[in-house]
Each structure stands twice: as structure tokens, then as C-alpha cells.
Amino acid sequence: MRTGSSLGGIGFMLAAVSIYATLNLVVKGLAVGHAAAQLVFFRQALALPVIALAFAFSGGPAALRTRNLRLHVLRGMLGMLGTAGIFYGLGHLPLADAVSIAFTAPLFTTALALPLLGEPVGARRWGAVLLGLAGALVIIRPGSTVFQPAALVVVGACLLLAVHVLVGRRLSREESSVTITFYYALGSSVLAALALPFDWQPVASGEWPLLLILGLLNGVGLLFLTEAFRRAPAAVLAPFDYLHLLYATAFGYLLWNEIPAWNVYLGAAIVIAAGLANLQFEVAGVRRAN
DSSP states (O other), X not given: OOHHHHHHHHHHHHHHHHHHHHHHHHHHHHHTTSOHHXXXXXXXXXXXXXXXXXXXXXXXXXXXXXXXXXXXXXXXXXXHHHHHHHHHHHHHSOHHHHHHHHTTHHHHHHHHHHHHHOOOOOHHHHHHHHHHHHHHHHHHOTTSTTOOTHHHHHHHHHHHHHHHHHHHHHHTTTSOHXXXXXXXHHHHHHHHHHHGGGSOOOOOGGGHHHHHHHHHHHHHHHHHHXXXXXXXXXXXXXXXXXXXXXXXXXXXXXXXXXXXXXXXXXXHHHHHHHHHHHHHHHHHHXXXXX
């Protein structure tokens, strides 16, 4: 991997993190008055035109061919429910709290890799998973007077998103990232649309631009992430993902006067340390395998 290519990948990753941090702000602003499934629908459906542009550089309509439609539907359902849970958390928790808990998703991915894909995990990576879950408990503080049930919704959402990632990993053995991204956006938006008649909330005229921004940001963010991982290894890019927490802390304070409690800082530090250790162990395992 050339240094220039890796630097380009870091640049795309930084842009993607900034985009999704802004997306979280839009979601938090809309989540109080709108159902989570409604926001997921607009986020995914309005991203489709942006994603479709990628087909011009990926073989055109031929990129739509798939022999794994059931897996795409399953992944769309998992992604839709998981994203809805995260959106619910953003609407009911301080921004930094929700983002910190969401960092447990990669740890769940590691824990489920063995039973779902047969991938070896190893004692050190199990240790990182348990450490990260302990950090999440520090943030959530079950049984305390500051405990909020919405935190458990975010944990459940992270579990669903972890399975969603593993299904995508299975699909990547046979299909391109553009194909997988397109079917995910299409499938999750269709599934979210099925829930709209049961919990539709009126959209004010001033909210339509925000919903449009929500979809466009998601589409551009997905493309930037894809390009980042095409240019640089995951081990180089992953640490920059934790900038989400800095954004969340700053935006939460500036816009909603949210100041994270001591347990959020401590728990987030534990979760991040566990995530970085897990990544290091995974990279070391790949190197030994090669």
C-alpha cells in the first residue's frame, strides 16, 4: 500500500466521519417528533440516487446481479432495525452517551464471528470483547438512579448491526461493495416503508430540507467510506472513527448544553481501548495467517 494512497484513504475517512457526525445531529434534531422507522426510510431511500451514481464506475446494471437475494433481505432487515434503535437512542440520550455505547458494535461483531461465520476469535480478542462490554456497563450504569432504558435499546441495536456486518462480510466473498451497498439501502428503505402506515408522523414544511440532507449525507458518507477502505487498510483507518465521540461531545455541549458525566468519559475510554486492542489482535492474526 503506497503512502500516498493511505493518506488519501485517511482523508476520505475524516470526511466520512465528519459527514456522519453531522448526520447524527440531524437525526437528534428530528428524532423527538418522528418515529425511528420514518427517519430510517428517508435516510436510506434518499441516499439511493447518490449510491446509484457509483454504478457508472462499477459495471453499470451488471452490478445489480446477485445470487444472494435472501441474504440481502436479511441484511436490510437487520440494518433497518439496528439503525432505528440507534436513532431512538439519539433521540432519548445525550449525544455522547449514545455514540459511546454504539462503539460496542464492532466488539459484538468479533464475538459473533465464530458462531455465525466460523472465524476463529482467540482468547485475547475475547478479552477485548469483555473489556469493551464492561466499559459499556460503566456508561449505562444499570441499577443506578441515572440509568435510562434507552441505553439498552442502543445495545440491542448494536447487536443487530453486528450481525448485519457479518452478513455483509459473507456477501463480500461473492459480490462487490457497490452491489452490497445498493441492496442494503434499497432493502432497508423498503422494509422501513412497510412500517410507515403504522407510525407516520406529519412532516412540517421546514423539516423536508433536513430529511433531504439526511439522505444525501448518508449516500455521500457511504461512498466516502467505501473509497477510504479501498485506499487504506482497516488498521490505518479504524482509529479515526473514534473522532465521532469528540464531535458528539462538542456538538452535544454547544447545541444542547449536554455535559457527559464522569462515567461516560471512563466507559468510553474503556470501550475505545478495547476496540483498538481488538483491531490490533485481528491484524496480528491476519499477518500470521499470511
